[in-house]
Amino acid sequence: MSALIARNPDLPLVERLADLAVDALIDEADLSPKPALVDRRGGGAHSDLHLGLMHASALALWPCFKAMAEAAQVHGEIGQPLREALGRIGREGEAAMLATTCGVNTHRGAIWALGLLVAAAALAPDDSASALALRAARIALFDDRAAPQTDSHGARVARRFGVRGAREEAQLGFPAVLQHGLPQLQRSRSEGAGEQNARLDALLAIMATLADTCVLWRAGLEGLAAMQQGARAVLAAGGSASLAGRRRLRALDAHLLQLNASPGGAADLLAACLFIDSLGSL
Numbered sequence: 001m002s003a004l005i006a007r008n009p010d011l012p013l014v015e016r017l018a019d020l021a022v023d024a025l026i027d028e029a030d031l032s033p034k035p036a037l038v039d040r041r042g043g044g045a046h047s048d049l050h051l052g053l054m055h056a057s058a059l060a061l062w063p064c065f066k067a068m069a070e071a072a073q074v075h076g077e078i079g080q081p082l083r084e085a086l087g088r089i090g091r092e093g094e095a096a097m098l099a100t101t102c103g104v105n106t107h108r109g110a111i112w113a114l115g116l117l118v119a120a121a122a123l124a125p126d127d128s129a130s131a132l133a134l135r136a137a138r139i140a141l142f143d144d145r146a147a148p149q150t151d152s153h154g155a156r157v158a159r160r161f162g163v164r165g166a167r168e169e170a171q172l173g174f175p176a177v178l179q180h181g182l183p184q185l186q187r188s189r190s191e192g193a194g195e196q197n198a199r200l201d202a203l204l205a206i207m208a209t210l211a212d213t214c215v216l217w218r219a220g221l222e223g224l225a226a227m228q229q230g231a232r233a234v235l236a237a238g239g240s241a242s243l244a245g246r247r248r249l250r251a252l253d254a255h256l257l258q259l260n261a262s263p264g265g266a267a268d269l270l271a272a273c274l275f276i277d278s279l280g281s282l
């Protein structure tokens with residue numbers, strides 16, 4: 001795990017993991033231009049969000065990620081006790097996030113995905129990306145018996161449209177990240193796209209197939225089709241680094257804004273992708 005060791009080698013592993021998780025959230029927020037999402041240009045489809053709030057939310061989650069890594073080290077193995085410890089810490093993290101953002105949900109999905117990956121990395125820091133994702137999936141498969149039974153947006157659209165949401169994405173080992181985001185990131189880098197374009201392409205590759213419950217909640221199946229087809233069109237036109245791809249990206253941004261369809265789930269999974277990439281474990 002070269003990046004982890006190279007960076008602040010004197011810090012405990014749990015702190016380095018929390019640093020990388022927060023960095024991934026900040027890098028995701030800063031990446032621009034993302035379709036209909038908060039970025040350097042503005043709030044995208046969100047009237048109640050801006051870049052400063054995304055940064056503040058990310059920074060407020062550092063203790064949560066550190067505590068998740070510590071819980072993994074204390075429990076030392078995957079099982080119900082670790083899953084329930086992560087659930088408790090995750091709910092505390094959500095409370096810290098909401099206190100920072102005055103009640104706006106900025107990073108619920110990211111706490112879930114990154115929390116599982118941070119815990120998995122704390123258990124086995126030298127794992128490959130795929131082993132790490134499978135480890136995170138095994139944690140996610142345990143039930144959290146203390147979780148309150150709330151009818152979340154994700155649960156409602158999953159019922160209505162019969163799709164898999166954030167929980168299932170994790171339980172399957174993050175296929176959107178492992179099969180789409182990370183390979184596209186590497187492909188675009190190796191084609192010389194430049195780091196920001198490669199990250200945009202990774203986001204688009206995730207958007208091209210994900211059943212993003214945030215989009216479904218806001219814009220239904222029309223929004224989901226617009227997101228997936230529009231993302232595929234950008235990549236087919238040559239990706240973010242090409243002129244034709246940029247034109248398609250601008251059109252996708254306008255279309256999603258018109259539908260009020262914010263791909264917040266895909267943004268969370270891009271952060272997960274950047275986190276795994278930063279571990280240097282590929």
Ligand SMILES: CC(C)(COP(=O)(O)OP(=O)(O)OC[C@H]1O[C@@H](n2cnc3c(N)ncnc32)[C@H](O[C@H]2O[C@H](COP(=O)(O)OP(=O)(O)OP(=O)(O)O)[C@@H](O)[C@H]2O)[C@@H]1O)[C@@H](O)C(=O)NCCC(=O)NCCS
Binds near residue numbers: 089091106107211217
């Ligand atoms: C198990 C949970 C993930 C809960 O999942 P569930 O689907 O029941 O709950 P949601 O509250 O809907 O949150 C899921 C969030 O995950 C993101 N997401 C969406 N689709 C996917 C997908 N296919 N794969 C992965 N991730 C996905 C998405 O997060 C982003 O959107 C958020 C904004 O959403 P919303 O609040 O609906 O906001 P708006 O549209 O703006 O609302 P209005 O303005 O209209 O009101 C934003 O936060 C992004 O992050 C989904 O929202 C898990 O969260 C859970 O059980 N947590 C409890 C504690 C715990 O165990 N924590 C983690 C321990 S490791």
Ligand SMILES: Nc1ncnc2[nH]cnc12
Binds near residue numbers: 028038046263
């Ligand atoms: N950049 C972003 N914009 C809107 N919602 C998000 N959820 C996570 N990242 C986001």
